[in-house]
Amino acid sequence: AKITAYVAAVLFTLLFVCIWPGSMLSVDILDLSGFNVWTTMSRGWAFVAAAFIIIVPMYQEVKGILKQLEKNKEDKITREENQPLCKNALSESLSNHTYTATSHHTKKTEFIFQRLVNMLTRVLRISKPTN
Secondary structure, three states: OHHHHHHHHHHHHHHHHHHHHHHHHHOOOOOHHHHHHHHHHHHHHHHHHHHHHHHHHHHHHHHHHHHHHHHHHHHHHHHHHOOOOOHHHHHHHHHHOOOOOOOOOOOHHHHHHHHHHHHHHHHHHHHOOOO
8 A cells, every 4th residue: 555655646746747737838828718628627637536535535434434333243242142141150150250351352441341350350259258
C-alpha cells in the first residue's frame, strides 16, 4: 500500500504539474466555448474527486463496523454456549479456572474484568477454610 501511494503521488504530480498544463500549450487563446469546456471538465474532475474522497472512506468504515458487529455477535454466541447451567457449576468453574489475557481478549475492559475475576478467585481460595 505504501509503494502504491508513492507511485500514485508521483504520477498525479506529473499529471497536474506537467502534462495537464503542458497540453494547454498546444492550444491558442481559448474562446468562450473552449473556456466553458475547460472549466466544465475541471469542475467535473473536482466533483468526482470530492465524491471519491468522501464516499470511499465512509464505505470502508461502514464495512469495518458491520464486520466487527458480526464478530461480536459470534463471540457473544460462543460465550453464551460456554456458560454454566447452575450456580454450583459457576462456583466450581471459578475455583478451578483462572482467566488469562489472550489475543481473543484485546479490549481493555475485558482485560480489566479478567484481572478482577482472577483477584476475586484468589481471595476466595485464600479465605476458604481448610477442613
